[in-house]
Amino acid sequence: MALYRAGEQEKAFSALVQSYKERMYWHIRRFVCSHEDTDDLLQDTFIKIWNAMDGFREDSRLFTWIYRIATNEALNFIRKKKIRGLLTMEPLDNVLYRQIDEDVYFNGNELQRELHKAIQKLPQKQKLVFNLRYFDELSYNEISEILDTSPGSLKASYHHAYIKIKAELEKKF
Amino acid sequence: MMENSGKDILANAKELKQMPYSTPAGYFENFAVDLRKTERQKHGSKVCLEMPVFRKLSPYLAMAAMFAVIAAAGTALMRSILPQDDLQEYGSMAYIDLIPVTEPDALYYSYNYEFDEISDDDLIEYLIYDGTDLELFNNE
Incomplete structure (x- = not known):
């Protein structure tokens, strides 16, 4: 700038x-x-x-x-x-x-493929929060600035998303 | 907390954090150049700055047209399934419904006396036509 x-x-x-x-x-x-x-x-x-x-x-x-x-x-x-x-x-x-x-x-393995499919099943907000936190490893404060949502609400969204995806993957692997 | 669990597949499988996709060769190296070209094309073309209203509405119009076609096709299919005879049968069934159960032969009765009244002359003419012996008339 x-x-x-x-x-x-x-x-x-x-x-x-x-x-x-x-x-x-x-x-x-x-x-x-x-x-x-x-x-x-x-x-x-x-x-x-x-x-x-x-x-x-x-x-x-x-x-x-x-x-x-x-x-x-x-x-x-x-x-x-x-x-x-x-x-x-x-x-x-x-x-x-x-x-x-x-x-x-x-060019990944089956586990990676299933992870990305499981992410697509999430509601949009949970998908967003999960991607930013899990892959980009942003802090909740940084995600809060991007999405204009409170960190507390983001933690809840991430927790739900994480549990759902973990359950999906553990069903198959 | 959940990310530290020993059995947590998301935390333990390290490859999951990597993106399992490649990109075309030289994609990122050439991105800035391709971006310039795209930007020039978009700014160079003054014609399509605003999407015409019709193009914005066209997905919804297409949906409405599709539902209209389905409704018309369904109506035509229903009409073709019910043959005309069935429709006439509905009409005759309605008359049948009016016949009293205790007097089924009432179907054959005519209640229009004016037209059904037969004169004696008509009757004799018919009997002669039929070949009935004239002596039978006298016996009556």
Whole structure:
């Protein structure tokens, strides 16, 4: 942001993209389960960030602001996909499971596959909290800044999500 | 607390924290360049800044059209399942319902006396036509 305020906007944006592209990629990928969709959403996220940088008031940290934009992009995408699923009569869960099973970039084992499928079964909020806490290892305070929810409520959401996923995995392994 | 349990699969299986996906070769290295291209395309094209209202509504219109088609198809199917004879039978059944149970032959009675009244002349004409012997008339 210092570079940006000093008028070096292109350099600032390049530095921002360099710092956050992988982190944001995996954050989005855990929601949409497809490289192509993730790529589109990631590009849209950074374009939105670029367009909104003038208005960034620095009352929150840059990384929580970026996470929030990426999260909203992913959630809007999932919402639209759900509506399209009503027309094709295929529930969103089935679409996402199929994408996980057929993903050509999948290089994990069965346990990892079942974990990602179990995550897709969670309600959106629990999924978000679980991903940010389990994979990104953010603190509850950091997640609270991103999601604008109290840390106490986040701890409860994470606990429920954790128990559900653990039970799913222990049924099979 | 739950993450420290000895039998906790989520805590113990270390590979679970890693993302089990690869990306296309050079994806992250070329991302910034691809992003510039996309940004130029989006800003270069002034035509589609706003999604037309119709495109926003089209998923809902498609849903409404689908339900209308299903309703029309269902109605047509019901009409084709019930043949016309059955419909006529409904009509005759309704008349049957009116016949008193104690007098089933009432079905054949006509209550329109004006039209059913036969004169003696009509009767004689019929009997002659039928070949009835004239002597039988006198006997009567």
